[in-house]
Amino acid sequence: MDAKKLALDLLTRYRSVVLVGVGLPVGLAFEAALRVRTKLYDLLGAAPERHDEKVRDIQDQVSRWAAQPEAERKPMCTDRKTWMNLSTRFEPKHRWHQVRMGKLRDILSVDLEARTVHVEPFVTVGQATSYLIDKGYMLAVNLEIAEATLGGLAMAVGMTTHSHKVGLLSETVVAYELVTAQGELLRVTADSHPDLYRALPWSHGTLGLLVGLELKIIPVKSHVHLRYEPSASQAQYCARINELATMDDAPDFLEATVYSREQAVIIKGEFAEPITPEQKAKINPIGRWYKPWFYTHVRQYLRGEGDEYIPLRHYLLRHNRSIFWVVEHMIPGGNHPVFRALLGWMMPPKIAFLKFSTTPAVRKMTFTKQVFQDITLPMSAMAQAVNRSDELFDIYPILLYPCRIYDRGPGSGQLRHPAPEDRVEGTDHAMYFDLGVYGVPGPIQRGEKFKTVHAMREMEAFTQSVRGFPFLYADTFMTRAEFEEMFDLSLYREVRAKYGAQGAFPDLYDKIKPELEVLAVLDEEDAWELDGERAEPSEQAEQAEVIEGPWSRLAKLRHQHDAG
Template identity: 35%
Template sequence: MSDLQTPLRPKRKTAVVDFLVQFRWIVVIFVVLPISFTMYFLTYLGDIRSEMKSYKRRQKEHDENVQKVVKRLKDRNPSKDGLVCTARKPWIAVGMRNVDYKRARHFEVDLSAFRNVLEIDQERMIAKVEPLVNMGQITRVTVPLNLALAVVAEFDDLTVGGLINGYGIEGSSHIYGLFSDTVVAYEIVLADGRVVRATRDNEYSDLFYAIPWSQGTLGLLVSAEIKLIPIKEYMRLTYKPVVGNLKEIAQAYSDSFAPRDGDQDNPEKVPDFVETMIYTPTEAVCMMGRYASKEEAKKKGNVINEVGWWFKPWFYQHAEKALKKGEFVEYIPTRDYYHRHTRSIYWEGKLILPFADQWWFRFLLGWMMPPKISLLKATQGEAIRNYYHDNHVIQDMLVPLYKVGDALEWVHHEMEVYPIWLCPHRMYKNPIKTMIYTEPGFEQHHRQGDTHYSQMYTDVGVYYAPGPVLRGEVFDGAEAVRRMENWLIENHGFQPQYAVSELNEKNFWRMFDAGHYENCRRKYGAVGTFMSVYYKSKKGRKTEKEVQEAEQAILETPIAEGSVLAFTDDGVLPVSLVFDALRELGTEKCEPQIVTLSSSNQLPVGSSAVDIVFTLCRSIEFPNEQLLGEISRVLKPGGTVLIYKISDASTGETDKTTSVLERKLLLSGFLEAKALQVKSSLPSELSFGVKAKKPSWKIGSSFALKKTTKTLPKIQINDDSDLIDEDSLLTEEDLKKPQLLSSDCEVGSTRKACKNCTCGRAEEEQKVEKLGSTVDLSNFKSQCGSCGLGDAFRCATCPFKGLPPFKPGEKVSLSANFLTADI
C-alpha cells in the first residue's frame, strides 16, 4: 500500500457519553488517583512484610496454600458446580478484554495468597515466584542485586501469571523472546488436583509448551521459575531520530537491532534494549540501550536522567525531543528505565487526564500517578466501556519483521493512530507446534533478524484514539479490529488476547493453532473443568449453556492423529510436501518436527515418541540399516514409516530400488512393507514411495496362536440316491473257493526238499551249502592269522572278540550258542 491518504468519513453526532468521557478527569482526580495511591502504598507495605520472611518460610506457606487449592478443586462437584475460574474480580485484571464469562455460574478458586517471591537463586540464576508477583515487586528485589528477569514488562502492575498465560514483551525480547520463553519451569495444579512441575525436557514437556497463551485454561499456575540475567546500574540510551516515509522508518527500525550481515547473536552488534516510537507518518525516534556501570555513567560530561521521578517529563515526550535536537545519549538508572512508560501509561494518560503532562500538574499531583488501570475499569460503567470499544484502539499486532512496513501503512490507512510503539521479539522454532508459531520454512529465506532457530517478529503497538475520532468523524472500532484480525491471519500475525477481539471461533483457530493445545486439554482433564481459551477471550457474555455446548463439542471433536518426525539427507525439506504426503495417508492434523541434513544415524527424538516418520531421500544408500533401526526406535508401536525417494532413474531401476527398500524394511523388523503410488497431488520429482508399519507388540505381551484341529472328512449322503449292492460287483470266479497246493517234501527230522518244491525248502538248503554250515564250531581256526593277537588286531566280525589272546596251534573253543551268521 503506497497511498497513505486516509478515507473520508462523515461527521459523528455527539451524545451524552461524549460529555461523560470528556469530563471523566474529574472522577479520576478526586476518586481514582487517591484510591490508587492508597492501594499502591498498602501493597508496598505488604510486599515489604513478605520480603522480611525467609525463603524457607515463604516456601512452607506456599506449599500450604497449594494444598488449599488442591482441596478446593477436589471438593468441586462437576455435575452441580460450574467451570473453574479464579476468584479475582473482573475489574482487577489489567487487560482490556471483558471477563463476562465470570458472570455465568462458575466455581471460584482463590489464588490471592500467591503473591510472594519465593527464592532468588544466584547460583542457578533462577527466580522462583508466585503468579501474582508484579513487575514492580520483582525489580525492587532483583535490581539491588544487579540481577533482573531476562524480560521485564514496562508496567508495574503486570503480573507473572498474566505475562505467562497471556502475553509479555519488553525491549530485550529481540534477544530472549517473549516473557514465557524465559520460564524454566511451571508448577501447575491440574483439574484432578495433581500438582506437577513442567519443564522443557521432563514427562510434562507437552504441558510446558502448551501453557503460554492458554489463559489459564489447562490448569492453575501456582509458581514459576524464571531465568535471571546479570545487569548493571545504568542504561546507556541512544536516541536516534528518523525522518522519512513509513517503509523507511520500518527499515531504520530493523537496522537498529538486526545486523544486515545476519550476525544476530553478536552482542557487539546487537543492543541490550531497543524500541521505536513513531509520532507521525514521517517522524520516529529509535532508541538503543546498553547496560552501563555506575562508574561509566558518572564520568564527566555524561548526562544522567532519572526519569522515574514524578515531576519529570513523560518518557515518550522526552524521547520526542530528538526530532528537534538530533541524536543524543544519556544514562538512565536501570530500574527507572524498566518502568519508563508506567507514569504516562505509554501515552494513554493524556486521554484520561488531558493536562497531566503539564509541569504544574506533575509537580503537584504527579506523585499519585498513574491511576490504577483496574480502578479506571471499575469506574467507567457500561456506556463508557462500549464507547471505548467503538472509538478507541488498544491493540498489539505481532507481525514478522519483514512485514512491519506493510503493517504500519495498514494502521495508518485503517486507524490513523499515533504514536505507534515498535518492539521486536524472537519467536523460537519449538519442537512442538504451539498456539503461536513461526512461518513454515522461514529459515530458508535468511531474512534480516532471523536465525536458523528463531524468526524475528515485531509488536506493533496501537494505543490511542484514532484520527477520525479526534476529528469528530464516524469510526467503527469493532469493524476496524475485525479487519485488523483478518490482515493478521493473512500475514501470519497474531493478536494478544488481553485486547478486545472480534474473531469468531473459526477465525480464532485460523490465527492460532489448536492441535497441541486441545490435545493437552484432553490429556490433562481440562475439558469440562476449565473454559476453552476461545470462550475466555470471546467478546460478550457467555451463558452457561453456551459454554457447556462448546465443551461437549470439544469432547466430540477427533483428536489430532499424532506427532510426526520428518527428516531428509538434503538441506531443505519443504513443509508443504510433508503435509501433502500425510494428507494422502489420511492424516489431516499433526505436529511435524523437521530434521534436515540427517547424515548421522541418530534422531533427536526419544524412544517410542512419534506416530509417523516421513523420510525424503536423495542418496541411494539413504536410509541405511542403522538409520532404519533408529526409525524403529523412535516410532510408537504400530507407527507408520513413509520413505519417498527423488531419483532420475528409469522405471526398471525404480522397481528394483523399491523391492530392495521393501526387503530392507522387512529385515529391520517392519511389517506390511509395500510400494506407494505417487499421486498427482504430490510433487512430480518424487519417483516412488514405500510404506511400512512397526509391529505393535510390546515387551511382555502375548497373543493366542491359532491351533489347527484335525477333522474327519464329512460324507454327505443323499437319501434319495440308490445304493449299489456289493454282491453285484463279484463274478462267479471270485466266489469259487481257492485250491491249496499240497507239499511234496518229505516229512521227518531228516526231510529233504522234493523235486518240485514250492514251499521254499530247496532255496534254504542251497543257502546252507554255500555258507558251509558244517563248520566245526568247537575247533575254529583263524583265516587271517591275527585272531590270537588280541582285540586290538582283530577285525570287526572276528568271532574271538572279547576272548584273551592265544598262541598258534592252541585249541580255542567258542560258545556253542554262536550262529553261523556271526562267524
C-alpha cells in the same frame, strides 16, 4: 431518573474528574498498603512453608469441585477480580467456579547461580523489579507496567525491548507449577511435560491453575545508556531496526517510537555504569514524578541524535507513569508542567481503579471508540503494518519492539511457526516485532463517525495474512472460526483432553472473547448513514469528549506545542 442511573451517568461523563479527584488518591493509598504489606512480609519471612500450605489449599478446593456431580460442575477459574487484571475485557466469572488463590503473591526464592527466580503467580512486575535490581539482576523479559502479574504474563504473553535477544516471556520460563483438574500438582518443564510446557503460553488459565513459576533472570548494571537515532524515512527506520535487531552484537535494548508514517526515533540501550564527570552529567532520572512522560521526552530527538544515562529502574518502568500514552486520553493535561508539579507524584492512576470505575457506557466506548492493541508481525511486514495502521486508525505515536519468535515446528503451541522466508539466516528463530497501537482513532478525535470495530477486523485480517498474531489481553474481534484459523489449536486440544481440562476450565476462545457482542456492534456500525462529511454534531465526538474529559483542549494545545 433514579439515583443509581444518575450516579452512573455522572461517573461516565466526568470520569476524568473522578480519576483525578478520587482515583489518584485511592491508588496512592492502595500502593502504600502494598508497600506496608511487603515490608511486613519481609520481616515475617518463611515464604516456602506458606507457599506449600497455600498450594495444598488450592488442591483441596479442586478436589471438592471434582467430587460434585458432573452436572453441577462449572468451569473453574481464579477468584481474582476482573477489574484487577490488565485485560481490557470483563470476564464472566460469575458463570464459573472461582478458586480462592489471592494469597499467591510472594517471591519465594532466587537462585543466583542458576540465574532463576521462583515466584507465585500474582507477583507483579514492579514487585519483581524492585526485588531483583537490589540483587543486581532483572527478569530476562521485564514488562514496563508495574501492575502486570508474572503469572498472567506467563499464561498469556509478555514482550519487552530485550526480546530481540531472548524472545517472548514464555521462552524464559524454566518451570510452571500447575494444579490440574484432578487436583494433582505438576512441575512442568520442557523435559518433564513437553506437550503441556508448549501449550501453557497463550492458554490464559484454561489448562490448569498456575501456582508457581520459575523464570530466568539476567545480570544488570546500575544504568542504561540510551542513544536516540531519529529517522525521517519509513524505509530507513524499518531497515535500521531490522539491522540492529539481528546484529551479533545487538544492543541490550531496542525499540522505536513512531510519530508519523515517516518519522520515528529509534532507541538503543546498553547496560552501563556512568563513571566520568561527562557521563554523570548525562544522567536523567526519567521516572521521577515531575519529569515529562517518556514518549514526549523522546519526541524532541526527532530534531537530532542524542544520548543519556537512565537509572535502570527508571528505564524498565519508563512508560509506567503514562501507561504508554493511554493516560493522555483519560487525564488530558496530565503531562502539563503545572499538573506534574502539583499532582504528578500520584501518577499513574491504578489500572485496577480504572477498571473498577468503568461503567457500561464507558466500557462500550473503550470497545467502539478506542484502540488498545499489541500486534506481533514478521519484521518483513513492518512498513505494511505501519501503513495499514495509519490508514485504519490514524493514531500516533505507535511502538515498534523487535522480538525473536522461535521456530518449534508445526503443532508445537498456539503460535503458528514462522514462515521459512522470515527466519534469520543460520538461526532457529525469525525476527518479528510488536506493533503497539493505543488511543482514540484520529477520525473520532476530529468529530467524524468512524467504524472502529470494522477497522479492527480489517487489522486482524491483515495480521492473519502476514502470519502475525494479536496479544489476547486486548479485545478480540474475530469469530471463533477466524480465531482458530489464526492460532494453531491442535496441541492445545490434545493437552486439554490428556490433562482433563475439558469441562474443568473454560475454552480458550470463550475465555478471551469480549463480553460485548462483536457482531451486534458490527450491525450497529453498518446501520450508520455515512456520507463522508463531518458530523454536525457527531455522537462520537461527544463520546470522545467523555473519554478525554474537561482538560481535552489544554491537552491538544500542549500536544501541538510539543509537536512544534
